[in-house]
Amino acid sequence: MTQPFDDEYGDRLRRALHAEAEAVTPSAEGLERIRAKINQRHERRFGVFSLSASWLRPLAAVAAAAVVCVVALSVTPGLANFVQTGHFSPDSGGHKGNSAATDGHSQGQPPPGGPSTPNPSSSPSPTSIHPSDSGKHVVTGTCPPGETTVTPTATPTPDGPVHVGPSARVTCQAPPGGGTTTPPSSGGTTPPTESSPPAAPSSDQPTSDSAPTTAPNQSP
Amino acid sequence: MAVAWDADQAVTALYSAHYRSLVRLATLLVRDVATAEEVVQDAFVAMHGAWRRLREPDKALSYLRQSVVNRSRSVLRHRAVVEKYAPKGLPDAPSAENGAIVELERSAVVKALGALPNRQREALVLRYYGDLSEAEIAKTMGISRGAVKSHTARGMAALRSVLEQQ
Numbered sequence: 001m002t003q004p005f006d007d008e009y010g011d012r013l014r015r016a017l018h019a020e021a022e023a024v025t026p027s028a029e030g031l032e033r034i035r036a037k038i039n040q041r042h043e044r045r046f047g048v049f050s051l052s053a054s055w056l057r058p059l060a061a062v063a064a065a066a067v068v069c070v071v072a073l074s075v076t077p078g079l080a081n082f083v084q085t086g087h088f089s090p091d092s093g094g095h096k097g098n099s100a101a102t103d104g105h106s107q108g109q110p111p112p113g114g115p116s117t118p119n120p121s122s123s124p125s126p127t128s129i130h131p132s133d134s135g136k137h138v139v140t141g142t143c144p145p146g147e148t149t150v151t152p153t154a155t156p157t158p159d160g161p162v163h164v165g166p167s168a169r170v171t172c173q174a175p176p177g178g179g180t181t182t183p184p185s186s187g188g189t190t191p192p193t194e195s196s197p198p199a200a201p202s203s204d205q206p207t208s209d210s211a212p213t214t215a216p217n218q219s220p
Numbered sequence: 221m222a223v224a225w226d227a228d229q230a231v232t233a234l235y236s237a238h239y240r241s242l243v244r245l246a247t248l249l250v251r252d253v254a255t256a257e258e259v260v261q262d263a264f265v266a267m268h269g270a271w272r273r274l275r276e277p278d279k280a281l282s283y284l285r286q287s288v289v290n291r292s293r294s295v296l297r298h299r300a301v302v303e304k305y306a307p308k309g310l311p312d313a314p315s316a317e318n319g320a321i322v323e324l325e326r327s328a329v330v331k332a333l334g335a336l337p338n339r340q341r342e343a344l345v346l347r348y349y350g351d352l353s354e355a356e357i358a359k360t361m362g363i364s365r366g367a368v369k370s371h372t373a374r375g376m377a378a379l380r381s382v383l384e385q386q
Contacts, residue, residue: 013376034235034264034265
């Protein structure tokens with residue numbers, strides 16, 4: 001590859017380069033300068049966290065545990081209920097009894113949106129369903145003023161007592177030719193338009209002379 | 221040598237083994253000892269940061285050499301821009317040592333080498349001072365082996381023509 005002519009100049013070049021390089025003496029504190037530059041770069045990259053790794057790790061672990069707890073509570077409503085009330089509600093599986101207590105219509109109070117509901121099939125919460133002496137189940141509940149309570153249609157079974165399922169609801173029906181109704185506001189945040197006191201609970205055995213309107217989830 | 225070093229140990233070991241030669245190599249490229257030391261120190265810092273990737277001393281030495289060449293290029297590029305806009309000074313006066321013939325020849329060769337294009341000078345320095353093979357020069361310069369041959373041949377031809385005129 002290398003011609004003899006180049007070898008001569010190559011040797012001259014090699015001697016000259018080595019002689020030139022031999023004259024170079026690096027300073028003795030090169031290693032210290034390198035380490036100082038490494039430390040500067042490390043501090044510039046990580047800042048104060050590079051000096052505090054001893055306390056940073058436990059802090060990060062605690063923060064991670066807190067995040068996990070918050071996520072678990074927000075994702076699981078039953079667990080959140082347990083944390084808030086101290087115990088699991090007995091019907092926490094279906095939230096049928098709890099929903100009335102938590103949506104602002106507890107214990108038969110009328111919704112704050114107004115005294116009446118536009119939908120005849122709207123279902124105020126039954127306060128209790130208990131068997132009466134005659135073997136019938138009595139549903140107690142309240143309706144807004146001006147509406148009549150309609151008993152739910154019970155499902156007769158051929159060989160047993162009348163059974164009212166857990167999903168039985170008290171329905172309210174507006175009187176014929178009744179006044180205008182306003183839809184209830186959701187969430188109960190709207191102040192009531194009328195300052196009427198909540199109606200007293202209706203009779204235990206409300207009668208209905210019109211066709212009963214049952215809840216959609218009630219089987220005929 | 222298969223040694224399980226961490227980055228700090230690698231810096232210390234490679235410094236004691238190769239710092240001087242790397243500074244000399246950089247001096248031949250940038251023609252300034254202080255700048256050459258800066259270049260080599262920065263190469264060591266970069267190697268420390270890349271040690272997780274390198275792991276092996278041979279790879280680290282190759283990385284250092286490559287880093288020195290690249291940083292020397294950057295220095296020369298920056299210097300060329302500075303000199304382009306800087307006021308022209310007087311040429312350096314010859315020192316007393318230049319009286320000897322050897323010194324004259326040496327300075328003539330080094331001066332002719334400094335007049336070469338950067339790539340040709342890099343190839344000649346890596347070959348005739350670093351004693352690297354063509355493959356190592358190609359890897360260090362980041363070019364092909366054919367390009368190394370081309371740069372070396374052209375550099376030697378230019379050097380010969382300059383030295384024959386003197």
